[in-house]
Amino acid sequence: MKTTRWSDLRERLRAQAPAKPPAEADVFWSEFKARARLAPQPAPESEPAERWRALAPRWGLGLAAAAAVVLAVVFLPHGAALGNRIRSLEVVASHTGVIILNDTASRGTILWVTGLDSGSGNGG
Numbered sequence: 387m388k389t390t391r392w393s394d395l396r397e398r399l400r401a402q403a404p405a406k407p408p409a410e411a412d413v414f415w416s417e418f419k420a421r422a423r424l425a426p427q428p429a430p431e432s433e434p435a436e437r438w439r440a441l442a443p444r445w446g447l448g449l450a451a452a453a454a455v456v457l458a459v460v461f462l463p464h465g466a467a468l469g470n471r472i473r474s475l476e477v478v479a480s481h482t483g484v485i486i487l488n489d490t491a492s493r494g495t496i497l498w499v500t501g502l503d504s505g506s507g508n509g510g
Contacts, residue, residue: 447479447502455497472497479503 409417458472472486472495482501489495 450479451477451499451502458497477502 408414454475454477458475472488475484475486475497477484477499480503481499483499485496485498485500487496487498
């Protein structure tokens with residue numbers, strides 16, 4: 387195995403050094419701006435207001451799901467309040483399934499609604 391000495395490495399690095407020193411900051415940025423004008427950047431695809439309008443149905447579905455969970459917990463019979471059990475739930479939005487997990491050891495409940503459809507037609 388061949389080992390590299392520091393003096394050899396130093397000489398190799400000097401040989402690879404740039405031929406001319408780097409430009410001053412003012413010169414560099416003026417050249418950069420001139421080159422940037424030659425390659426114009428495309429305009430943004432959509433304005434922020436349009437993005438918020440696209441997200442509104444998803445936020446609405448999320449709020450509806452959260453409200454459904456809160457209402458289910460509030461209107462459970464008082465006897466079931468000790469165990470926090472959800473026995474049934476109706477989800478108005480289009481979805482693929484509802485999973486209700488009741489853990490008796492921790493007296494907790496997990497409600498998972500899968501495949502919520504925002505109705506916007508973009509697969510969201």
